[in-house]
Amino acid sequence: MSAIAEREVALVDLLDRLLGGGVVIAGEITLAVADVDLVHVSLRALVSSVETARPK
Amino acid sequence: MSGKSKVLAGPLDGKLDPFARELPHLGKALSRRIDADPESVEQGLAQLVLTIVELLRQLMERQALRRIDGGGLSDEQIERLGTTFMELDRRMEELREHFGLEAEDLNLDLGPLGKLL
Amino acid sequence: MIELLAITDDPSPLRSPLRLVPAGEVGVVVAPADEGEADAEALWRRESLLEDLMRERALLPIRYGTRVEDDAAAAAAVAPRAGELAAALERVRGAVEVSVRAVAAGDPEPGPGAPEAVHERLAAAARENALHAGPELLRAAYLVDDAEVDGFVAAVRALQHEHPELSILCTGPWPPYSFAEAPER
8 A cells, every 4th residue: 555545545534524524613605706706605694594473 | 745644454455546536526625616617607607606596496495395394384385385396496407407517516515504415 | 814623622722823712611723714725735734733633632623614704703603502512522532533434345246234244343342433425335434432543443454354355444543523513413
């Protein structure tokens, strides 16, 4: 097992954790076109639900 | 290349290839941006717009399910919600195909909401 | 912008570039946000910082790419969950995460019960376990007591010998990425 190959498989395990694991605090998404950041979206601002009053 | 190896135990034949197949695909997911092909601005804008539309569609669909589960909607309302979302889903697929976009191109990681698709 | 790296309940000071921002009963480990493109080296540097920290205190790594404006924003984002995060720290204290993946070694095809048998043996040697989705026959994370890691790795090696039809890879130790959020999520 070469050092490079070991590093690569370890990177797969690292990326799996970085992208799918860890505590999720308020997240942010950056939307970009042609490498230019255009829109910054806050998850917290996006998630809200619509409640209606219960019918009498 | 630096740092201690993270490998604690490996296969008997020492072949690690089968464990590194995802690398090219994962690299794309690193930057939480939508990368548009700069040569196709139209496709890039379509990707941007469709991602937002898909995001909203998914959020609304999940919220609709919560409302259905929670009770308080008439059978007719539930029926209409179901049909509408099926239509929206179909329409999104058509739009994606029209712009040559794969579902993966719209797949944002939304943290606590999971992945978009 | 600052990047949020980990949650800890150890108040002792951190080495630059890391800083500790108090948030109720826990603290957030922060660092100036790296503006460069994320490449493998940058990720490994970040990971090194976390792993150095992990050797001296219990921590919960935060999802990669979490950024906020400043310390006040960091405290505001974390404080509402401080109690829950303190409990999560208790769950992982004194343990590390170990990754195990298993694929078919070739001919003959592994029997349907083989990956499951491997997982059950290893789960019994760990505090907690988490099965992940992936292209392999088995992709799992195990929360293993610090003192038990060598024994765990020995168990993996033994299982590899017992199952030549499988190719098993074990990596670690990792900060508890897979055990940072409560399982009900």
